[in-house]
Amino acid sequence: MLLTGKVLKYGDNINTDVIIPGKYTKTLDLNILTTHVMEDLDPFFRRKLRPGDFVVAGRNFGCGSSREQAPVALKHAGVSCIAAISFARIFYRNAVNIGLPLIECDTSLIDEGDILEYSLGGSQLRNITRNSILTLIPLPQIMIEILKEGGLVPFIRSRKGYTVQS
Amino acid sequence: MNGGTGKTAAEKVLSEKSGSDARSDTIVIASVDYLMASDTTAPMAIEAFSAMGGERVFDASKIAFVIDHASPPPNQTIANLHIMMRSFAARQGIRLYEAGEGICHQLLLESGALSEGDLVLGADSHTCTYGALGVMAAGVGSTDLAAAMLTGRSWFKVPRTMKIILEGILPNVSSAKDIVLALIGKLGCDGATYRSVEFHGKTLDALSFSDKATIANMVSEMGGKNCFICDSSASVVSDSNAVFEEVVVVDVSNIRPMLACPHSVDNVLPVSELAGKRIDQVFLGSCTNGRLEDLRVAASILRGRRVAPGIRFYVNPASQKVFLQALEEGILQTLAEAGAVFLPPGCGPCVGTHNGIPGDGEVVVSTTNRNFRGRMGNNKALIYLASPATAAASALMGEITDPGTLEGASCC
Numbered sequence: 001m002l003l004t005g006k007v008l009k010y011g012d013n014i015n016t017d018v019i020i021p022g023k024y025t026k027t028l029d030l031n032i033l034t035t036h037v038m039e040d041l042d043p044f045f046r047r048k049l050r051p052g053d054f055v056v057a058g059r060n061f062g063c064g065s066s067r068e069q070a071p072v073a074l075k076h077a078g079v080s081c082i083a084a085i086s087f088a089r090i091f092y093r094n095a096v097n098i099g100l101p102l103i104e105c106d107t108s109l110i111d112e113g114d115i116l117e118y119s120l121g122g123s124q125l126r127n128i129t130r131n132s133i134l135t136l137i138p139l140p141q142i143m144i145e146i147l148k149e150g151g152l153v154p155f156i157r158s159r160k161g162y163t164v165q166s
Numbered sequence: 167m168n169g170g171t172g173k174t175a176a177e178k179v180l181s182e183k184s185g186s187d188a189r190s191d192t193i194v195i196a197s198v199d200y201l202m203a204s205d206t207t208a209p210m211a212i213e214a215f216s217a218m219g220g221e222r223v224f225d226a227s228k229i230a231f232v233i234d235h236a237s238p239p240p241n242q243t244i245a246n247l248h249i250m251m252r253s254f255a256a257r258q259g260i261r262l263y264e265a266g267e268g269i270c271h272q273l274l275l276e277s278g279a280l281s282e283g284d285l286v287l288g289a290d291s292h293t294c295t296y297g298a299l300g301v302m303a304a305g306v307g308s309t310d311l312a313a314a315m316l317t318g319r320s321w322f323k324v325p326r327t328m329k330i331i332l333e334g335i336l337p338n339v340s341s342a343k344d345i346v347l348a349l350i351g352k353l354g355c356d357g358a359t360y361r362s363v364e365f366h367g368k369t370l371d372a373l374s375f376s377d378k379a380t381i382a383n384m385v386s387e388m389g390g391k392n393c394f395i396c397d398s399s400a401s402v403v404s405d406s407n408a409v410f411e412e413v414v415v416v417d418v419s420n421i422r423p424m425l426a427c428p429h430s431v432d433n434v435l436p437v438s439e440l441a442g443k444r445i446d447q448v449f450l451g452s453c454t455n456g457r458l459e460d461l462r463v464a465a466s467i468l469r470g471r472r473v474a475p476g477i478r479f480y481v482n483p484a485s486q487k488v489f490l491q492a493l494e495e496g497i498l499q500t501l502a503e504a505g506a507v508f509l510p511p512g513c514g515p516c517v518g519t520h521n522g523i524p525g526d527g528e529v530v531v532s533t534t535n536r537n538f539r540g541r542m543g544n545n546k547a548l549i550y551l552a553s554p555a556t557a558a559a560s561a562l563m564g565e566i567t568d569p570g571t572l573e574g575a576s577c578c
Contacts, residue, residue, distance in 0.1 A: 013355060013356070013430060015536075015538045017518075017536065017538040017539070017540055017541050018538060018539055018540060018545075021518060021540045021543070021545075022206075022235075022517035022518045022519055022541070022543070023518045023519055023520075023523075023543050025206050026205065026206060026209075026235065026236050026243065026244045026247060026519065027243060027247075028209055028210065028213065028247070040539055040540040040545040041539075059356055060355065060356035060359065060389065063355060063356065063389065064291065064536060064538060065206075065290075065291050065517075065536075066207065066288075066289055066290050066291040066293075066305040066306060066307050067206060067207070067307070068207065068210055068307035068308045068309060069206075069210070072210075086356065086359065088356070088359065088389060089359060089360045089389070089391055090291055090305050090306060090307060093306060093307065093310055094306075094307035094309070094310070097307060097309040097310055098309060140193050140323060141193070142193055142321055151309070152214075152309045152310065152312075152313055153214050153217045153218050153309060153312075156218040156219075156313050156316065156317070157217070157218050157219045160219075161316075161317045161319070162195045162313075162317060162319050162320070162321060
């Protein structure tokens with residue numbers, strides 16, 4: 001799967017409370033999550049975002065709460081992939097589990113508005129705007145397999161459990 | 167990281183539960199001993215469980231649901247999510263803790279359901295609190311929890327271990343919260359990302375179980391996966407030749423009361439540097455500092471006194487058990503006479519669901535674990551995290567106050 005999109009860039013330690021505030025998480029209505037995604041960090045996030053765009057950030061993206069509503073809200077709003085220098089561990093698992101691809105790489109060379117291209121499971125991120133290639137820290141094999149199935153729900157449903165040893 | 171022959175506590179637990187030689191950085195699939203979800207995470211987990219084709223959970227006696235994040239429910243949408251949890255729990259035979267019984271982590275610490283060496287997943291980031299019991303416990307999201315409810319297993323990247331040695335005698339105005347805030351200030355909020363964090367050292371033996379739970383709870387705020395409190399009574403401990411990624415030694419004898427300032431838990435300063443700053447609200451409670459010992463400290467500072475005019479002082483015992491013990495000891499009366507308003511046991515004020523959302527520009531001193539922008543429900547409020555003693559002293563004076571500066575301070 002080839003992902004292509006424009007960059008919306010943010011800083012370090014983007015926590016799950018600013019991705020989706022706790023007061024909006026008690027719902028199964030994805031539209032409520034989407035309405036409020038990132039609003040405490042960037043009130044214009046929804047207006048800037050086009051389907052397929054990449055969110056790019058610094059260190060420790062997704063720190064804080066275990067709320068899966070955070071990656072769900074970003075994915076449902078149209079984000080196709082998140083690239084960061086590092087991720088907080090629960091967010092990292094949650095994003096993969098719901099089928100939202102993540103990239104760990106040196107994002108200092110990526111700017112707001114750049115166009116990125118990434119082939120899911122690949123080891124490189126292409127910055128089309130700057131005509132440059134960034135090398136990624138690879139995901140563990142089990143995460144690539146979960147992503148290729150579209151998330152942990154289809155993974156478990158089709159394999160009837162954890163059948164992969166890697 | 168696999169050069170040593172010995173194993174860390176995390177490698178030992180994951181080896182036993184996976185039936186393999188689990189070493190850091192490898193991936194294992196391991197059996198879980200207990201699972202927990204709250205009303206923030208259980209509804210999505212129930213949906214994911216069904217979508218996976220789940221009919222029966224792997225073992226209902228090893229699962230708990232807790233209604234605590236929005237309890238009692240502030241609106242009909244959430245009341246209906248609670249019905250969904252009750253109905254699933256009843257159908258499956260899962261233990262459900264009702265609204266107001268307590269905060270999930272406090273209830274599980276009290277429950278007797280967890281044993282040293284267990285592997286536990288909780289759909290809440292502060293699940294690492296059970297490290298105080300020697301349990302390897304990690305926070306996960308709803309879908310991971312659903313898969314574990316169905317299969318009784320989960321996949322784990324075996325974490326590298328950070329060893330933190332606490333030495334020295336803590337000054338009596340300082341507390342376990344001040345130790346862990348100082349530590350997070352030093353390590354940074356991603357200082358232990360994906361690490362198993364082991365606490366060692368003689369200082370631990372002078373701390374209460376409640377103190378150890380406070381320290382284990384805040385490991386989440388340095389990015390850790392789980393915690394082990396390796397005091398002299400612990401039996402799940404690392405081998406002497408285990409490989410640690412990092413060893414940090416902390417002399418607690420210099421630790422003063424500390425504050426985490428807006429809007430990050432690692433933005434830590436001594437209370438004395440902000441002393442005198444006007445405040446609007448004080449919150450005493452949460453899975454971090456809502457235990458009997460915490461209420462006791464506040465009562466000792468406020469006995470026979472009254473909080474400053476105009477200060478809202480909200481107190482939230484972490485469970486019904488804590489509430490009843492505080493009632494028996496006269497703590498509730500002391501605090502109420504000092505002007506405290508009691509909230510039902512739960513997470514609402516900390517996570518910003520309901521019960522005490524601050525107004526624009528207001529300053530809150532809180533004994534909770536996070537002060538991110540918007541955390542308490544208003545992105546224009548300023549949250550300072552502190553110990554129960556600092557919170558009570560600040561409520562009393564109406565401004566940020568080092569408890570050591572109060573007259574006759576012998577609080578902690």
